[in-house]
Amino acid sequence: METIKKVLEEKRPNKWDDIPDIDLYMDQVLSYMPRQHAGLELDENLTAAMVNNYIKKGLLPRAKGKKYNREHIAYLTATCLLKQVLSVTDTGELLKARIEDGEVRDFYERYIQVMDEEFKKVSASLEETKDKAQLSEAALRLAVSSYAQKLACEQMLKELGESFKEEAEEETE
Structure with missing residues (x-):
């Protein structure tokens, strides 16, 4: 429990001004990203194919030449968590x-x-316990809460998408 509490309390992406202001090649981006997203240093992976897929899906702009800038890193940082x-x-x-x-x-x-x-809210909610029943109860609560939040978020995004469509239709009239 201490490990995840420490990650939740301390691990943060670099601030904007601390992201390299020089353009990076794909392999440099992939080696940089674990510093930006806690899951990438724990057990998740980011691959060149995933980055290219995000570009195709419009989640981040195309590379300039074969180089990625600070904006690409910002988009990727958010995308790695949100996805x-x-x-x-x-x-x-x-x-x-x-x-x-x-x-x-x-x-x-x-x-x-x-x-x-x-992250600080979740960390504060974690109680130190070695009791299996308490751990399983806490895990159940986190899982159900996550699901409820996901449902609410998806509904909000659906409404946002509908408002974007309405705005686009109004502009074409």
């Missing part, structure tokens, strides 16, 4: 809704702030 609970399509909708009228930097800084708040 753990949302479909790639829903992740794209959320990114589109959050970034559409703003700067990627503003979105990224807000993402880091929300992540910090939510």
